[in-house]
Amino acid sequence: MEDLCEDLADLYVESRVTAPGDAYRRPSRQNFMDRLTTDMRRPGFAMVIAEMDRVMGRAFGFPVPGDGSWWVGFDGTLPRSIDQLTLSGRAFAFGNIFVRSHPQDRDLALRSQERLLTEHQASLGATLVDQADRVTLAALRSRGWPDIGVFRRPAGPTTFRVLVLPVGERTAARLEDLVTMPGGGGPGGP
Template identity: 60%
Template sequence: MSFLRRLADDVRRPGFDMMIAEATQAGQAPALVGCAFGFPVRRDGSWWQGFSGALPQDVEQLTASGRVFAISEIVVHPHERDRGLAGHLQERLLTSHQASLGATLVDQADRVSCAAFRSWGWQDIGEFRWPPGPTVLRVLVLPIGERSAAKPDGLVHNADAEPPRGADAMGPGVR
C-alpha cells in the first residue's frame, strides 16, 4: 500500500507527470509493464531540506533555475527489467520536462534499488533525513547532458541554468 500512498500524494503536486509502458502479445489486450512518475522540484530549494551537509553548488544552481525533476518511483515488471525499460521511462520523463537534473531519494538499506539506480547512471551525492527519523535516504542525481572533459558530471554550467532575471524564485508547491 505504500506505493499507492506515494502515488496519491504525488499526483496532487503541481507538475506531476507519469510515463507508462505497455506491451502487447498477439491476440491479447495491452498490459501495463512499467511506469515512472515524479514532479518538478521547487525553485526555493525546500525539497532539499533534510540534506546532510552542503548541497553541491551545481545542484543548488539547477534547482533555482527550475531545471530539477524529482523521480518518485520507477516500477518495471520483472520480465522487462533486462530490456532497459526503466532507463527509457526515466529518460522520457526527464526530457519531457526539459530537466537538466533528475533527483531521487532511496532508502540506503534498499541495496537492490540503490544498485539499480547507479547502474542507470545516477550519482550518489549524500544522505537525507526526512521526516526526522531513523531512516537514512541516499540522494541520487542523474545529470542530463553530455559529459566531457570540461563537464565531467554532465551538468549544465551556463546562462541557461541561471534563474531568470526578475523572476519569482518560488516554484510550484512541492516538498
C-alpha cells in the same frame, strides 16, 4: 483511474520482492498508494506508463521546486551545480521507477526516465532511496546515477541516499566531480 492505481500498486509490490534474509523490509502497498496520492497532487506531477498485455513499467515524479524546499533534509551542503539547476527549474524528482523484466526491452526504465526529463526540460533527475535497499541502490548506481549523499526527513526514522541523474553532456560535465569523489560516488560515500 482507480484501476490504474491498483495495477501500479501490483507492479510496485512485485518489483519490491527481496531475497530471503535481506535486511531491507519493503514498504507496504498502502504506503505506496499514500505516496502516489500525495505526489499526484504536486504541481507538475507526471507519469509514464509502459504497457504491453499488462502494465510493464512506470516512472513518475514532479519538478523540484525552485525554492530548494525539496532538499530540506539533505545532510551537508548541497553541491553548487545541483543548487543552480534547482533554482533554474531544471531538476526533476522521481517518486518511483519500476519495471517488470522483459527480454525484449531491457532499456524500458531508462527510456521512461528520459521521457519525463525531456518533457519537463530537466537537466537533472533526482531520487531518494532507503539506504537499506541495497538492490535498488546498486541498480541505479550501475545505470549511471551518482550517489551524492544522505537525506533525512525530519519526521521519519528512515535515512535515504540521494542519487542524481545528469542529462546531456554539459550537465554531466558540470556534475563530473560528484561521480569521481572517493568513497563510491559522493559526499559521505555509499
